[in-house]
Amino acid sequence: AQKVTQAQTEISVVEKEDVTLDCVYETRDTTYYLFWYKQPPSGELVFLIRRNSFDEQNEISGRYSWNFQKSTSSFNFTITASQVVDSAVYFCALEGYQKVTFGTGTKLQVIP
Amino acid sequence: DTEVTQTPKHLVMGMTNKKSLKCEQHMGHRAMYWYKQKAKKPPELMFVYSYEKLSINESVPSRFSPECPNSSLLNLHLHALQPEDSALYLCASSQARQGFYGYTFGSGTRLTVV
Numbered sequence: 204a205q206k207v208t209q210a211q212t213e214i215s216v217v218e219k220e221d222v223t224l225d226c227v228y229e230t231r232d233t234t235y236y237l238f239w240y241k242q243p244p245s246g247e248l249v250f251l252i253r254r255n256s257f258d259e260q261n262e263i264s265g266r267y268s269w270n271f272q273k274s275t276s277s278f279n280f281t282i283t284a285s286q287v288v289d290s291a292v293y294f295c296a297l298e299g300y301q302k303v304t305f306g307t308g309t310k311l312q313v314i315p
Numbered sequence: 316d317t318e319v320t321q322t323p324k325h326l327v328m329g330m331t332n333k334k335s336l337k338c339e340q341h342m343g344h345r346a347m348y349w350y351k352q353k354a355k356k357p358p359e360l361m362f363v364y365s366y367e368k369l370s371i372n373e374s375v376p377s378r379f380s381p382e383c384p385n386s387s388l389l390n391l392h393l394h395a396l397q398p399e400d401s402a403l404y405l406c407a408s409s410q411a412r413q414g415f416y417g418y419t420f421g422s423g424t425r426l427t428v429v
């Protein structure tokens with residue numbers, strides 16, 4: 204069975220603060236993919252990053268960075284110098300051989 | 316064209332109505348998906364089409380009927396829905412059946428059943 208846990212239900216930060224969204228997963232598959240998606244109030248799911256289970260390199264894309272640690276089954280997402288436009292629900296997802304499992308999402312509110 | 320287009324954006328229907336949701340992509344993706352998302356919940360997989368054939372039906376009630384007329388189009392036919400079926404319906408596509416390349420999602424159809 205697969206499971207994705209996003210323990211933070213809601214986070215509020217003041218603009219320009221850094222914020223880390225946590226994601227912990229469980230799977231028995233040896234090959235799997237991890238994703239982060241952003242869902243703004245308009246509803247669409249926006250793909251942010253995909254990471255395969257063999258690639259533990261951290262990644263930075265502008266103000267976004269991701270820390271994948273297989274030893275702790277975590278794939279955390281950090282936004283540096285947050286902006287109001289970052290306000291959204293962020294989903295972590297895991298795909299193994301059978302299906303995609305989404306976490307319950309973390310609602311991020313960036314206050315100006 | 317790197318988009319998945321869903322129409323309509325909003326739909327209100329009665330419990331005796333028949334309506335259809337439409338999804339279109341022109342990225343050459345061979346897998347297409349329907350997801351249902353209730354408020355404050357993650358998306359839940361409903362159907363998967365791979366190469367225009369239904370490959371997964373996640374025990375969805377028969378009042379939801381998917382159709383894939385060609386590799387670019389995916390429809391979801393709705394009939395005799397219940398108020399609890401009100402949700403955001405998201406379509407997605409990926410290069411292949413297991414979306415290891417990531418999924419492209421549409422902006423969804425917000426459905427209200429009255």
